[in-house]
Amino acid sequence: xxxxxxxxxxxxxxxxxxxxxxxxxxxxxxxxxxxxxxxxxxxxxxxxxxxxxxxxxxxxxxxxxxxxxxxxxxxxxxxxxxxxxxxxxxxxxxxxxxxxxxxxxxxxxxxxxxxxxxxxxxxxxxxxxxxxxxxxxxxxxxxxxxxxxxxxxxxxxxxxxxxxxxxxxxxxxxxxxxxx
Amino acid sequence: xxxxxxxxxxxxxxxxxxxxxxxxxxxxxxxxxxxxxxxxxxxxxxxxxxxxxxxxxxxxxxxxxxxxxxxxxxxxxxxxxxxxxxxxxxxxxxxxxxxxxxxxxxxxxxxxxxxxxxxxxxxxxxxxxxxxxxxxxxxxxxxxxxxxxxxxxxxxxxxxxxxxxxxxxxxxxxxxxxxxxxxxxxxxxxxxxxxxxxxxxxxxxxxxxxxxxxxxxxxxxxxxxxxxxxxxxxxxxxxxxxxxxxxxxxxxxxxxxxxxxxxxxxxxxxxxxxxxxxxxxxxxxxxxxxxxxxxxxxxxxxxxxxxxxxxxxxxxxxxxxxxxxxxxxxxxxxxxxxxxxxxxxxxxxxxxxxxxxxxxxxxxxxxxxxxxxxxxxxxxxxxxxxxxxxxxxxxxxxxxxxxxxxxxxxxxxxxxxxxxxxxxxxxxxxxxxxxxxxxxxxxxxxxxxxxxxxxxxxxxxxxxxxxxxxxxxxxxxxxxxxxxxxxxxxxxxxxxxxxxxxxxx
Numbered sequence: 193x194x195x196x197x198x199x200x201x202x203x204x205x206x207x208x209x210x211x212x213x214x215x216x217x218x219x220x221x222x223x224x225x226x227x228x229x230x231x232x233x234x235x236x237x238x239x240x241x242x243x244x245x246x247x248x249x250x251x252x253x254x255x256x257x258x259x260x261x262x263x264x265x266x267x268x269x270x271x272x273x274x275x276x277x278x279x280x281x282x283x284x285x286x287x288x289x290x291x292x293x294x295x296x297x298x299x300x301x302x303x304x305x306x307x308x309x310x311x312x313x314x315x316x317x318x319x320x321x322x323x324x325x326x327x328x329x330x331x332x333x334x335x336x337x338x339x340x341x342x343x344x345x346x347x348x349x350x351x352x353x354x355x356x357x358x359x360x361x362x363x364x365x366x367x368x369x370x371x372x
Numbered sequence: 373x374x375x376x377x378x379x380x381x382x383x384x385x386x387x388x389x390x391x392x393x394x395x396x397x398x399x400x401x402x403x404x405x406x407x408x409x410x411x412x413x414x415x416x417x418x419x420x421x422x423x424x425x426x427x428x429x430x431x432x433x434x435x436x437x438x439x440x441x442x443x444x445x446x447x448x449x450x451x452x453x454x455x456x457x458x459x460x461x462x463x464x465x466x467x468x469x470x471x472x473x474x475x476x477x478x479x480x481x482x483x484x485x486x487x488x489x490x491x492x493x494x495x496x497x498x499x500x501x502x503x504x505x506x507x508x509x510x511x512x513x514x515x516x517x518x519x520x521x522x523x524x525x526x527x528x529x530x531x532x533x534x535x536x537x538x539x540x541x542x543x544x545x546x547x548x549x550x551x552x553x554x555x556x557x558x559x560x561x562x563x564x565x566x567x568x569x570x571x572x573x574x575x576x577x578x579x580x581x582x583x584x585x586x587x588x589x590x591x592x593x594x595x596x597x598x599x600x601x602x603x604x605x606x607x608x609x610x611x612x613x614x615x616x617x618x619x620x621x622x623x624x625x626x627x628x629x630x631x632x633x634x635x636x637x638x639x640x641x642x643x644x645x646x647x648x649x650x651x652x653x654x655x656x657x658x659x660x661x662x663x664x665x666x667x668x669x670x671x672x673x674x675x676x677x678x679x680x681x682x683x684x685x686x687x688x689x690x691x692x693x694x695x696x697x698x699x700x701x702x703x704x705x706x707x708x709x710x711x712x713x714x715x716x717x718x719x720x721x722x723x724x725x726x727x728x729x730x731x732x733x734x735x736x737x738x739x740x741x742x743x744x745x746x747x748x749x750x751x752x753x754x755x756x757x758x759x760x761x762x763x764x765x766x767x768x769x770x771x772x773x774x775x776x777x778x779x780x781x782x783x784x785x786x787x788x789x790x791x792x793x794x795x796x797x798x799x800x801x802x803x804x805x806x807x808x809x810x811x812x813x814x815x816x817x818x819x820x821x822x823x824x825x826x827x828x829x830x831x832x833x834x835x836x837x838x839x840x841x842x843x844x845x846x847x848x849x850x851x852x853x854x855x856x857x858x859x860x861x862x863x864x865x866x867x868x869x870x871x872x873x874x875x876x877x
Contacts, residue, residue, distance in 0.1 A: 204761075207598040222802045229543060236550060239565050251828035254557040254564055257820045258550055265546040268539045275539065287801060292596040296797075299595050303588065303769050303793075307786050310773060319770040323763075331762020345767055349774065357426045359778045 208291035215293050218285040222276035229269035237262030298330050314364030320346045379501060382729030386737060391434055398435040399742050402442015407449055407753050408764060414700045415586040416443045419771045421708055422778040429712040430727050434734040436708055440701055441738045444684055445746045448485040453478060453754055454603040461644040461680040464652040468672025475668050479608045482750055483616040484673040490743045492681035495631035497735040500689045507693040511718035516825035517836050521846035523819040526696050529640060530808045532856035540804045548809040551576045552816020559824055571784040578707045578814050580776045580785045584792025585806055587772040591765050592797045607751050623674050626655045630675045634682025638698055639690055644683040651679030700807045703814045
């Protein structure tokens, strides 16, 4: 069977270094998340209490079920807050290292810009821009390959959704100029 | 034998060229997402779901379930050839699969993995075929209190039996239930938790949340890892396949045991991950030669793969019969059913016979076609890994955005998806499980309706949940499971008190 073997080697030149310093520990994030959840539970709980969390003649009021869920959520996040504060183990765990955060941001920021671009330029233009620039700038792939891949993928999506399946996507000035 | 006749009818529904072509497309897409780093079963199904919106429900569910089978098969390829488990339930497969590949027995390991996946799924599908109609006809007698008790049982067993910190499971679940309630209240028509926002009026769509939680967050997580890999892509010859199959009867105990474990853990929300490890550990414990495990023993591939697939498949049983998904992926399929206007639950077997039996028949057919497909095309799929992640990642982002937008034609949903992406990333890193959240979000409205209807029926008396033997025992079981860790500990310490006394006496 070894005659059909083909070796596959993929390198990752921009991989995050292993010895990169930690940005923050799991404990800090856990505390922050617990606090946010507690605030959310209080806000939603207040809204449900306002909507009516008691009983009337027809049965439970609209806020009844979610109000008690807010109580449960609030209680659990309060417990989580205390547990995270006291946890030595979590304090020692790295949430994310600086090198990792840089890589995550390298995906997150373009995704955020893509969502913004979708709002104003339409989805297809935005996806062409995202794929080509991401491949070129983050992946360091040759410009012609990036542009070609982005164009082929975007065109395939357009044909699949807009033409074949009639699923309408957000569109912008370019599509308007082309009369679609 | 009524089930058999209906199943045959299901095959008749399926055996059209169009459906078979869709199955192939689904399987190929599924293997594709299973092989790609950072994608897998739930993510793949969530991202590809919008493709099916314009199809009729039967074609759509056939394609989706084939994506699911494909992803399950695909996960095994990367674990064996590259020691990269595509999914958490493939981790146990790497223990013996990767050593086998290093010894030049990659083809045997892959054949073993695919074959045992096939066997595991088949056992689970047989179980579904005969058990699901029985359970659903039983469940037709359920009223709101019984349904609420079953929902409660599902939620409680997640908290009690889950391996994560209890308060984190509770957080995840209550958050999911709360977000399910955002928007218009279905009973009174009053607005809840919208804070005056028009966008929140529609509520938070389950699929938008899932695409963000599983798709976007998975890409962020993948980028943290070192994405380099090295390995051999082996072709599988017919000779090797036949050799492994000839040895198969020798391992019937392992296969049977793993199938059983998988089915059990799949129906209860224990999940495929626990099943694969349990299958592996039990095979090791009962082996005459436990030390040879981890060094490339074929049984070490059979055991976890059979269990994982039996569990992944049988998770669909409670979804079909009761409308309660047994896994994250089943929850997403359930969300799909609702998009097509089908109401999951026992009535499905009565009102949409064609659909249900078409789906069950597609499980049989999808597994057979999938087995043949993966055995013949492994080298092609293994070379997908050569495609740089920098090209794959933005395409996944675009697919996610298309998916999120297509559900309700709302730009707001794309932003919501991005938000859920961040939430999913942070939650996964600090150990808040996402499966209970998904489950709660999809079941939230129905659980609340069941609760309110039973409260209205009983005039606000909680005793309605113990009104008869059936509902009483489900509710009691739910509460026992909720406090299971405490009970388990108590029983354990009582046991410890007993044993020394016996030893000294």
